[in-house]
Amino acid sequence: MVTTEVHRLIADMQSGKIRALSRAISWVESQTPQSSELLEKVYALAKAPWVIGITGVGGAGKSSLVPHMAKYFANQGHRVAVLAVDPSSPISGGALLGDRIRDNGGQQHPNIFFRSVASRGGQGGLATCVSDLTRVVSTAGFDIVLIETVGAGQSELAILNVAHTIVLIHAPGLGDDIQAQKAGVMEIADVLIVNKADKPGADDAVLMLQQALLLSEKNAHMHEGLNQFTNLQAHWHPPVVSTIAIEGKGIVQACEQLQAHFAFMQLDGGYEKRNHVHVMKRMNDYIKQLVLERLAHQIQAPAVKIRMEKELISDRHDPLGTARELADAFFPSQATHSEFSQLLRQSSQKEIAP
Ligand SMILES: Nc1nc2c(ncn2[C@@H]2O[C@H](COP(=O)(O)OP(=O)(O)O)[C@@H](O)[C@H]2O)c(=O)[nH]1
Ligand SMILES: [Mg+2]
Known part of the structure; x- marks a missing residue:
């Protein structure tokens, strides 16, 4: 009986029925008895979609930028799933982001799916099931997944277990927090965004991030200097982009950098490597x-x-x-x-x- 139910659910997801997708996500989130069979089929059917992790301290503008990014990719013909990992209130916090994704007329973009995910059970406020959820949405035809994480310092590193491209969002006026971020999150960021470029101190924030990046690259080179072969490899230099989320400015530049990182990973094998890390961790x-x-x-x-x-x-x-x-x-x-x-x-x- 269960098998028929799972088959039907998957067929409904594949034919674009959003309710079926929501149901599948709920199964996986709460680990219902059918979920293991569902996941077996899902992993067999769907490849890993491109997962972009959006991190940064609270108030930097993650929820404001994510809808713009989702729309950019959707307008290019991609189908984008947004998973918002909300720490305290998955309903109200998620609804806020969900509202922003809808257009002015209250219509959801046909190529964007939004879902808020409870953060329980995960280290760093990242639910352990998120990795499985990326495959579930891929089964339903979504080829890009944007994950908004809970900005929470060191524990944010857990995003490495799920994402291929990691975006760190910073904003002027959050100066103290960058100190905490520098320790680990700076090192894992593939693209850095200074949001709220309309505010004073934005240019300083860009310079500060660029300097911090140079420093961490220098340190990395010193380690690699011990091995002459690694120096021959091409390196990705994380760019710093400015945005004004509330005016929709800088979105194209930011998303182009994300795509450049995707292309780079395809060339240097980084995409496959990250896929391996994700499934092994899971x-x-x-x-x-x-x-x-x-x-x-x-x-x-x-x-x-x-x-x-x-x-x-x-x-x-x-x-x-x-x-x-x-x-x-x-x-x-x-x-x-x-x-x-x-x-x-x-x-x-x-x-x-x-
Ligand atoms: N001035 C200014 N405010 C912004 C900008 N982007 C976001 N905000 C505001 O900053 C606050 C926090 O934004 P939010 O997206 O919720 O940040 P999150 O906690 O990182 O998700 C909200 O009140 C936004 O309206 C921006 O580009 N400029
Ligand atoms: Mg937010």
């Missing part, structure tokens, strides 16, 4: 989740529970000792583990041998 998340679920289930088994409680209450075991004993029972100890690794090595050698 699998690792699932392994952790499944192991924890199964372990919790086993520990709750009456026989196990009663025995462990007795040991603890009678002081025959301390809590750590009891936990160790349980862990040893479910996972191979160090000795068995090395036997296992040896086995793996032998089998991989066999595969390599002609």
Whole structure:
């Protein structure tokens, strides 16, 4: 029965039924029993779409810029899905961005899909299911995904696990926050935007970002200097673009830089590399989740529970000792583990041998 339901849902998504897509997203978000079958089909059917991650501190203008970017790509004939990861209120926060995406007449652009995603369950306020959701929207024919993240310093690095192109949005008047961003987010940004160019201090902000970029590039070169071959590779130099989101200015220049980054990744293999990182990370998340679920289930088994409680209450075991004993029972100890690794090595050698 489930199979028919999943097949029908996928067929509806593919034929452009937005309600079907919304339903599929809800399944994946709340991990319903049908979602694993859905995802199996989705990964088999759809390739990874181009995922653009929009990051930057709150108030920089992410929600103001995203609708302009979505429209730019949609007008070029792309189908664009916007996923807004909202920290506190997925309903009101998302609705705000959703309203901006609609045209003045309240009409949603036919090639833009908007959905706000709860940030729960994810490190850095980025729901772990977002990676799966990019494939779900791809199944429904959306070839570009824009993700607006929660601007939250270091934890923003989680966007690397989902996006191919990372945009850092800054604005004058947020000077203190850039210090926090420089630590990590600056290094992962592929395109930098100084929004609110109508405000004083915008030119200074551009210069400051350019200098910070030069510095981090210099540091990177010093490391790479140890290896003469890496110096031969072409490098992407993250550009800094100015925009005024409220007037729709600078959008074309910003989006052209995004497309230039996409083209660069196609040439240097970066696109494929990022795809690999994304699926590996997703699998690792699932392994952790499944192991924890199964372990919790086993520990709750009456026989196990009663025995462990007795040991603890009678002081025959301390809590750590009891936990160790349980862990040893479910996972191979160090000795068995090395036997296992040896086995793996032998089998991989066999595969390599002609
Ligand atoms: N002056 C000016 N204000 C802007 C500009 N872009 C956005 N804003 C305002 O800045 C505030 C925060 O914008 P928002 O897009 O919600 O930022 P987010 O928190 O990064 O998503 C809002 O009040 C916007 O109207 C701009 O280019 N110039
Ligand atoms: Mg926002």
